[in-house]
Amino acid sequence: MATSGKSETARPAAAHHEGGSRRDFIFLAGGAVGAFAVGAAVWPLIDSLNPAADTLAEATTEVDLNPIKEGQAVTVKWRGSPVFIRHRSKAVAEKAQSVPLADLRDPETDEQRFGAWPREQWLVVVGVCTHLGCIPLGQNPSDNRGEYGGWFCPCHGSQFDTSGRIRKGPAPTNLPVPPYTITKDNKLIIGQEQEKKPTA
């Protein structure tokens, strides 16, 4: 507001400039209110693009774990994306647990991901490569599982281990573990958080 400073010295123009500075204020206030109004009016347009209520409502998927034998892998759909379930043997789980954190790009222990025995025998991860979203191979026995025995992403060659952790290739982070609950009668509810402690 250089003009108001000047008005103090330049007498004859003072009245005019005083009006000017009042006008400046009204301009600024009007501009601010206008900007807020535009923002408020545009926000519904922008927010309408976010996931709608019905999309959010499809948030859980239930799977009966009883028929899945040790060593078997099953893929289910949760919120439109595949979730990989593997029934790990104790040996496989222990191998995943014994990997030193220093070897990992996105350090996370197997226990932090899946909890302790017997919960750990169920590996549950979102089967979407954290690089650019392809579905890694490894759920079929005939698939290429990569060097670490987990999954191999055909798009740009990311490799995941038997805990779903990134070991090689461009993906920055591990396959995420979705929130899930395992009930007493061995039912898996994906989309519902449970404390990661033994189920039995």
Add this chain to the structure above:
Amino acid sequence: MSTPAAHGQSQNRTVKWINDRLPIFTFADHFQDYPAPRNLNYWWNFGSLAGLVLMIMIATGIVLAMHYTPNSELAFDSVERIMRDVNYGWLLRYVHMNGASMFFIVVYIHIFRGFYFGSYKSPREVLWWLGVVILLLMMATAFMGYVLPWGQMSFWGAKVITNLFSAIPLVGTTITEWLWGGFTVGNPTLNRFFSLHYLLPFVILGVVVLHIWALHTVKSNNPLGVEMKGPQDSIPFHPYYTVKDYFGVGVFLLVFAAIVFFFPNFLGEPDNYIPADPLKTPPHIVPEWYFLPYYAILRSFTQDWWFFQIVFSWWGVSAKLAGVLAMFASILVLFVLPWLDTSKVRSGRFRPMFKWAILVFLLDCLLLGYLGAKPAAEPWVSISQWATLYYFVHFLVILPILSRIETPKPLPHSIAEAVLKGGGGAAAGATAKPMEKA
């Protein structure tokens, strides 16, 4: 040259009545009076061809949209119905599908014309910027159009490209879910892409108008890169270049028709005739050919690449984010090109070193395109890394240095001098020979 007012003073009273209220006839006369350099060669045909393809895309697109259903359950079948049952549906779709490819071929040639003849230099920077904006809009439009048939490539292309935004730190996931309207690419995504695919071509049309407005303000560059200095250097756009453009249109349509009628799926991917399956990624995802060079740049950033480790990894940028940044930078760098190439000489004809640099750069772009279609394995990864480096070195190192160390050949004093000395009074045909002497 007659003044626009003289044309506005038409004999016809109705014409005059309208023109006095909306000077649309004066505006139309502008094309007749518009002076163009007398020496434009065939590389100057591609702008009008791009305009033609835009018109073809809008016409076929509007009719396709009357038969197409933007719903993830119905989209694939509605496109198959267009192909099998709708009268001339196959023709509309094949023209639209291959039209996108033709659009990019034409525009890429148009851009390389600009590179070689220095058309981005003062006073044409804004004209050039508008062109880059059009390129970006075209890419967005074509990307979203390709999603509409909802085949496997549509779906997985959309997934991989929208996932690029997940590389943004902190807000990545929020942004991708906002883009998708869900937790992955799905029906809400298809719906909004259809809406935008309908909208963007009209935005392009608007920017094309600005592009031509800027062109008519600064006038065309020409193969000599010497500005027009007076009437002896120019000829009226109409009829000289309208006729020449018309001839180009004929040749272009022959090529276009040959593709549409004899090889309509040559440029496409067979996997896109498999309906989208969100649970199964095709073994080999490739974007449309016109995106391959950028895709190669994106993929060249791996965690173990020395360049990535030296330049990016120490400030905590992941290889994924670096690849995304490089891919966008590969186009955004065009915005600053006028200030990277500081040589005062526009045309490559008078720049003995630049001429080679631009040729090697063209080969590099073609190599990147070839690599973009290869699987992400050796030796392709290493080669893409070098090709990516060269892409940026060309703009950021070679051009600025060349501009300083190169001694250009002497320029002709005027277009007319160069053209007429060659012994040809004919406007365009005579340019080739005198240039070698110049």
